[in-house]
Amino acid sequence: MADKRMSLDDLVGELRSGMTIGLGGWGSRRKPMAAVRAILRSDLTDLTVVSYGGPEVGLLCAAGKVARAVFSFVTLDSIPTDPHFRVARQTGAIESTEIDEGMFYLGLLAASQRVPFLPTRAGLGSDVLRVNPSLRTVTSPYDDGEELVAVPALRLDAAVIHVNRADARGSGQILGPDPFFDELFLGAAERRFVTAERIVDTDRLTSEGPIQTMCISRLLTDGVVETPRGAHFTACVPDYPRDEEFQMAYVAAAGDPDRWVAFRGRYLDVDEAGYRAATEAFASEGAGSAAPGTPSREVVK
Amino acid sequence: MTAASGGSDGSGVSRAEFCAIACAEVFRGDGEVMASAFGTAPAIGARLARLTFAPDLVLTDGDAALVDGAPALGARPSELVLESHMPYRRVFDVVWSGRRNLIMMASQIDRTGNQNISAIGDWSRPKAQLIGVRGAPGNTVSHSTSYWVPNHTTRSFVERVDVVSGVGYERAAAAGPSATRYHEIRRVVSNLGVFDFETPDRVMRLRSVHPGVTVDEIVEATGFDLVLPPDVPGTRLPAPEELELIRTVLDPRALRDREVR
Numbered sequence: 424m425a426d427k428r429m430s431l432d433d434l435v436g437e438l439r440s441g442m443t444i445g446l447g448g449w450g451s452r453r454k455p456m457a458a459v460r461a462i463l464r465s466d467l468t469d470l471t472v473v474s475y476g477g478p479e480v481g482l483l484c485a486a487g488k489v490a491r492a493v494f495s496f497v498t499l500d501s502i503p504t505d506p507h508f509r510v511a512r513q514t515g516a517i518e519s520t521e522i523d524e525g526m527f528y529l530g531l532l533a534a535s536q537r538v539p540f541l542p543t544r545a546g547l548g549s550d551v552l553r554v555n556p557s558l559r560t561v562t563s564p565y566d567d568g569e570e571l572v573a574v575p576a577l578r579l580d581a582a583v584i585h586v587n588r589a590d591a592r593g594s595g596q597i598l599g600p601d602p603f604f605d606e607l608f609l610g611a612a613e614r615r616f617v618t619a620e621r622i623v624d625t626d627r628l629t630s631e632g633p634i635q636t637m638c639i640s641r642l643l644t645d646g647v648v649e650t651p652r653g654a655h656f657t658a659c660v661p662d663y664p665r666d667e668e669f670q671m672a673y674v675a676a677a678g679d680p681d682r683w684v685a686f687r688g689r690y691l692d693v694d695e696a697g698y699r700a701a702t703e704a705f706a707s708e709g710a711g712s713a714a715p716g717t718p719s720r721e722v723v724k
Numbered sequence: 725m726t727a728a729s730g731g732s733d734g735s736g737v738s739r740a741e742f743c744a745i746a747c748a749e750v751f752r753g754d755g756e757v758m759a760s761a762f763g764t765a766p767a768i769g770a771r772l773a774r775l776t777f778a779p780d781l782v783l784t785d786g787d788a789a790l791v792d793g794a795p796a797l798g799a800r801p802s803e804l805v806l807e808s809h810m811p812y813r814r815v816f817d818v819v820w821s822g823r824r825n826l827i828m829m830a831s832q833i834d835r836t837g838n839q840n841i842s843a844i845g846d847w848s849r850p851k852a853q854l855i856g857v858r859g860a861p862g863n864t865v866s867h868s869t870s871y872w873v874p875n876h877t878t879r880s881f882v883e884r885v886d887v888v889s890g891v892g893y894e895r896a897a898a899a900g901p902s903a904t905r906y907h908e909i910r911r912v913v914s915n916l917g918v919f920d921f922e923t924p925d926r927v928m929r930l931r932s933v934h935p936g937v938t939v940d941e942i943v944e945a946t947g948f949d950l951v952l953p954p955d956v957p958g959t960r961l962p963a964p965e966e967l968e969l970i971r972t973v974l975d976p977r978a979l980r981d982r983e984v985r
Binding site for chain 1 (some may be wrong): 787788789809811812816819820848850851853857858859860861866888889890891896899903
């Protein structure tokens with residue numbers, strides 16, 4: 424029986440520059456941040472990032488890792504937009520593929536089901552078709568004759584999702600209220616990785632939550648990494664909520680080059696253990712500290 | 725009636741309360757459909773409709789559940805009575821089935837009902853990146869959609885939006901029958917008035933003016949020619965029971981006054 428446990432370095436070692444990589448979660452919720460931080464420390468570059476975007480998209484853009492972003496939105500939820508992503512778009516630093524949220528879902532579903540496209544009304548009449556000139560419509564072969572958008576399969580070279588629990592063979596358990604589209608990210612990808620708050624014995628999973636929470640089967644995973652607080656600073660309920668103070672610190676630092684250098688040095692140019700230590704120190708400093716990356720509500724506005 | 729809740733029109737009803745009533749009216753006549761409402765006035769409006777004239781409306785908790793009753797804005801999760809699981813993947817089943825009525829926000833809206841939440845300026849290298857098109861393209865061709873604009877100016881009400889996210893009447897018609905089949909832009913509610921597209925050529929019409937606002941002010945704040953009926957009514961006054969629900973049950977912390985003054 425295959426043991427799929429690996430380290431973050433092993434995971435990053437499976438990725439190559441130029442790949443199309445899907446990242447699970449939604450907005451600033453249950454993002455595979457530990458894996459993203461490992462990508463930030465690597466020499467990977469020229470990536471196409473496919474995501475219901477949150478801060479990971481901004482961080483990857485700021486580090487120059489992104490050639491193209493495929494997105495419907497990039498948001499921090501409690502803060503409408505990501506500052507680094509805004510700059511990347513406004514300076515023309517990245518190429519963009521912007522599609523409707525439902526089209527995104529159907530693209531992943533088509534790739535998972537190994538069909539070339541799936542039809543939908545979503546996109547008709549909108550500028551999604553104008554800014555993606557390669558998108559085509561398809562006419563129903565039946566009597567209705569409807570003309571619909573043919574959403575092409577969104578095939579991924581690799582995908583990474585973050586879950587609450589997993590076992591060593593790569594079955595994943597999502598204990599929060601929404602599994603988002605994580606299963607489809609894995610289904611759409613060639614190389615499939617799950618990071619988890621905790622890796623537990625398989626017979627523990629049913630005592631962690633009901634069967635419906637065990638929604639990632641090992642049919643969909645090639646590797647599993649234990650990454651405690653691996654979604655921080657995004658939400659990973661019920662293990663922890665979004666770290667709003669830290670997210671504000673991220674946004675404040677991103678708006679100022681000197682503070683960004685300090686933020687990077689303290690939180691990103693360190694390994695995962697160093698990140699956890701630094702964020703714990705940040706939390707114990709509390710509001711009003713003069714440390715780098717201290718939340719500034721002015722900047723957030 | 726406190727000074728803080730008093731409006732400039734002498735009714736004692738604040739502008740934010742007129743906005744909430746106008747948003748509630750978007751749901752009038754709806755049966756068992758999922759009401760999705762972005763922004764404070766729409767959130768109050770959907771709940772008010774649910775408690776009064778649209779009792780079968782289905783409300784969401786803003787996360788992954790449908791809720792019973794009409795919880796106050798900012799209610800704690802432990803105060804909610806959940807009635808169904810509604811994760812995002814299932815939301816698309818509802819969207820595409822048409823069993824939904826939505827009020828979204830709009831950074832820009834234009835004369836034919838196009839909405840923009842994607843980017844200001846040229847899409848390929850925008851002056852300002854906004855949140856992204858989100859689900860607006862699919863929503864607008866699948867079920868009734870309305871818009872809430874809390875800051876009505878010539879920058880938000882524009883001749884043509886920069887990036888068509890939500891699809892308006894002209895663009896839907898040009899895209900053909902599959903786009904128009906389930907398309908409806910029901911209302912636009914702003915901090916100044918209420919608008920619809922009930923004109924022969926489906927362009928924006930002033931439907932009502934919030935008491936305390938003049939038609940001239942609205943014309944001045946709009947970046948295109950609105951259709952102006954000969955007599956423009958005032959946005960209706962909330963009934964005393966409705967006002968009571970808004971002030972004491974749905975929004976006791978008066979979050980509405982932070983959105984619209």
